[in-house]
Amino acid sequence: MSVSGFELPLPSPFDFQQCLKYMARSPIECLYTADSEGVNRLLRVGTSQRLIRLSCRNNNAMQIQLLRGDALAIREQEELARYIRDWFDLDRDLEPFMQLSKGDPFLWPLAESFYGLRVVGIPDLFEALCWAIVGQQVNLTFAYKLKQRLTEQYGEAAEWEGGTYRLFPTPERFANVTIDQLCSLQLTRNKARTIIEVASCMTNGDLRREELLTLPDPESVDKRLTAIKGIGPWTAQYVRMRCLGDQTALPIGDVGLQNAVKQMLGLDRKPTPRELRDLFEQWPGWESYITFYLWRTLY
DNA sequence: CCCCAGGCCTGTT
């Protein structure tokens, strides 16, 4: 038994349009193409590449179509469904967040403006780590360029109807890549070294997503990740938020978060780390959602 | 030439 498409039921609140708007924010995004009605993406399912399109007629169910290739075996469908649920954080109940927001002068405008937006995930650990690393202390425009160069240089690609679709490279792909080669893509030496180190750790099994997910608390995850030179607190929290589904992650040193809070509160300076912690103490468990929504106010 | 950007490391208090 096999299928060339299937549906996933959606939680409430969920707004696919909000997610698409987020995903369409960069004109040089290289890992998928988002339009006003859906998103196309090349994914690895099992050992093969699959080109899929996601769309939503209403917000009750998401349609997943295979754009070409053999139908999916049931096992493959399950794997793909798992990926998509992580991608759009479909297993989370946002009702408590909406309740928390009601009557909250800081939260309500966010919850209302971005109603139904999910923390869009990066389920692949290597991709999430690399995206965080290239995004350290550079503006987003440049971060997207670096991701694009890494992907075009080292990732697999497939053509479809005149467009090119790409997979983010695997850690194994970097086994014989040198720091100088990555530096030629305009990565700093530190970033190049860190990416190669992360790739090596993942290839030899020292660093695995499943293992991070079994650690007892967020602090253990931070500790494991920051043990790698070049991965600091910001990157660890970013990965917890975008890859591990940990919605208590609060990237306190994030300049975007600081600027967004400054604007929201009408401050004449960026909030201090202490002030940010104090502010977020009111909303335990929703740090990542609030951060993600705050980032959305910036663009 | 300036300041800024979804930081990190190392060394001091």
Place this chain on the structure above:
DNA sequence: AACAGGCATGGG
């Protein structure tokens, strides 16, 4: 623990 300075890289 918390802060300060240096560092590397492009964008505006």
